[in-house]
Amino acid sequence: MGWILNNSSRILELTLDHLLLSAPAIVATFILALPLALVANAVRPLREVVISGTGLLYAIPSLPLFIVLPLILGTGVRDPLNVVAALTLFGLALMVRSAADALQSVPQEVRLSSTALGHSRLGRFFTVDLPLAGPGLLAGLRVVSVSTISLVSVSAVLGVRSLGSLFTDGFERNIVPSIVAGILCTAVLALVLDLLLVAAGRLLMPWAHRGGRA
Amino acid sequence: MTAECAKTQPADKLKLTVIAGTNKEGKDFMPIDFRQVTKTYDDGTTAVQKFSLHIPSHTATVLLGSSGCGKTTLLRMVNRMVDPTSGSVLIDDEDVARAAPVALRRRIGYVMQNAGLLPHRQVIDNIATVPRLNGVSRSAAKRRAYELMEIVGLDYTLALKYPGQLSGGQQQRVGVARALAADPNILLMDEPFGAVDPLVRIELQRELKRIQTELRKTIIFVTHDVDEALTLGDQIVVLKKGAEVAQVGTPQEIVENPADQFVAQFLGLDSQRRTLSARPRAGGGWFISDARGKPLGVVDQAPIDRAPETG
Numbered sequence: 001m002g003w004i005l006n007n008s009s010r011i012l013e014l015t016l017d018h019l020l021l022s023a024p025a026i027v028a029t030f031i032l033a034l035p036l037a038l039v040a041n042a043v044r045p046l047r048e049v050v051i052s053g054t055g056l057l058y059a060i061p062s063l064p065l066f067i068v069l070p071l072i073l074g075t076g077v078r079d080p081l082n083v084v085a086a087l088t089l090f091g092l093a094l095m096v097r098s099a100a101d102a103l104q105s106v107p108q109e110v111r112l113s114s115t116a117l118g119h120s121r122l123g124r125f126f127t128v129d130l131p132l133a134g135p136g137l138l139a140g141l142r143v144v145s146v147s148t149i150s151l152v153s154v155s156a157v158l159g160v161r162s163l164g165s166l167f168t169d170g171f172e173r174n175i176v177p178s179i180v181a182g183i184l185c186t187a188v189l190a191l192v193l194d195l196l197l198v199a200a201g202r203l204l205m206p207w208a209h210r211g212g213r214a
Numbered sequence: 215m216t217a218e219c220a221k222t223q224p225a226d227k228l229k230l231t232v233i234a235g236t237n238k239e240g241k242d243f244m245p246i247d248f249r250q251v252t253k254t255y256d257d258g259t260t261a262v263q264k265f266s267l268h269i270p271s272h273t274a275t276v277l278l279g280s281s282g283c284g285k286t287t288l289l290r291m292v293n294r295m296v297d298p299t300s301g302s303v304l305i306d307d308e309d310v311a312r313a314a315p316v317a318l319r320r321r322i323g324y325v326m327q328n329a330g331l332l333p334h335r336q337v338i339d340n341i342a343t344v345p346r347l348n349g350v351s352r353s354a355a356k357r358r359a360y361e362l363m364e365i366v367g368l369d370y371t372l373a374l375k376y377p378g379q380l381s382g383g384q385q386q387r388v389g390v391a392r393a394l395a396a397d398p399n400i401l402l403m404d405e406p407f408g409a410v411d412p413l414v415r416i417e418l419q420r421e422l423k424r425i426q427t428e429l430r431k432t433i434i435f436v437t438h439d440v441d442e443a444l445t446l447g448d449q450i451v452v453l454k455k456g457a458e459v460a461q462v463g464t465p466q467e468i469v470e471n472p473a474d475q476f477v478a479q480f481l482g483l484d485s486q487r488r489t490l491s492a493r494p495r496a497g498g499g500w501f502i503s504d505a506r507g508k509p510l511g512v513v514d515q516a517p518i519d520r521a522p523e524t525g
Binding site: 107109110112113114115116117118119120123128131132134205207208 | 293295316317318319320324326327328329330331332333334335343344347376378389392402
């Protein structure tokens with residue numbers, strides 16, 4: 001406990017670093033997954049290819065990806081951009097299927113009636129399909145958020161600062177409290193972000209929580 | 215309102231009063247004509263084959279037929295949800311194929327089974343959908359939506375509920391209100407009351423009739439329910455497979471003189487469900503039953519004193 005208190009400012013800094021690596025990846029995942037999911041749903045023969053293909057990305061071991069990606073992107077191994085890109089790829093692996101399923105779960109009759117009322121295609125997507133896919137998208141995003149936060153730690157091995165640095169330092173110098181602090185902070189960060197997502201969902205989708213008849 | 219201003223009515227000048235004969239006098243506008251329309255789908259099935267029909271304005275035409283006869287396809291040709299493979303659909307003598315689909319749909323009301331309401335929008339916003347799409351301000355659209363709630367007999371307390379919180383009948387009323395919100399001259403109704411229980415269904419039919427006597431829209435109503443067709447139709451079109459017209463006529467014409475065995479069978483005339491007999495009651499008045507003896511009701515006045523004709 002003493003170690004943690006003595007190093008609290010460093011832990012806080014690392015938590016912030018951790019967040020700054022994961023948040024952009026989560027946002028990028030969400031934004032990129034939507035068009036991929038739309039393509040997958042629109043072009044039937046492509047659906048399984050796109051969804052399973054992105055899903056397979058998750059099978060790539062994370063450490064090699066962190067190392068190989070800079071060769072493709074032309075960034076340095078320790079460049080945060082490298083980490084964010086890798087995390088986004090892993091995020092997509094989880095998110096594309098969720099997004100495709102969520103968008104497809106929009107009731108056909110609602111789509112049909114919206115078209116019949118005179119929504120343009122784009123208008124319908126933003127005012128009808130996207131909000132109605134909301135609960136499914138949120139569920140996917142929560143998994144992505146937790147997974148991303150846990151994966152960020154791996155980048156510490158490369159020397160990118162994050163809560164993972166508490167593990168690597170702890171192991172190297174045999175400081176158990178450092179390892180414990182790393183685990184705890186990662187878990188807390190994941191939990192907080194998850195709660196924030198749930199709260200945002202409640203705020204943006206009040207209709208999804210009002211079950212039952214009047 | 216003249217035909218011209220109906221067509222060019224600017225989006226921001228939504229009429230806020232519909233009731234009481236806006237369309238009542240004036241000349242005949244918004245008739246719908248099907249001219250030799252055929253719809254063949256990619257897989258080779260022909261849903262509609264060379265269908266022609268004139269639908270007079272301000273009347274309710276019911277397309278009556280069993281499922282798969284192409285009646286919904288016909289309905290969707292009017293607002294270009296489906297484009298015919300050949301032939302044309304005319305509104306006011308103008309081919310709908312030349313109209314932009316989105317703009318066309320915004321001036322045609324559409325009600326479908328299960329209402330198809332937006333589950334994430336409150337009732338009031340659901341009703342205000344089309345005026346909002348047309349660029350009417352939020353407050354004006356809401357005012358209009360409240361008017362509509364009154365017209366279709368919905369309690370104001372439901373305005374802020376979500377569709378999932380309403381009963382099936384209430385949802386269907388919202389669907390009708392939404393279809394009427396932009397004051398369209400044409401109303402397309404695709405089995406709108408198909409999913410509600412019989413009592414509510416009868417109530418909704420009665421309400422629709424009341425609304426129609428006030429608003430006098432050109433309505434195309436699709437159903438497979440004979441009683442519903444007889445209740446609502448000024449004109450009934452009985453359809454066979456491939457939207458082949460078996461008979462067109464008023465409810466009375468069709469019941470009195472079914473064109474062929476198919477129509478008679480469809481209406482239940484051959485099973486004598488609609489051949490009625492009357493017997494005097496002990497307490498006065500007459501007891502009415504069908505030819506099989508199923509009791510249908512009582513009448514106070516004596517029916518015309520002669521044997522029922524069979525036909």
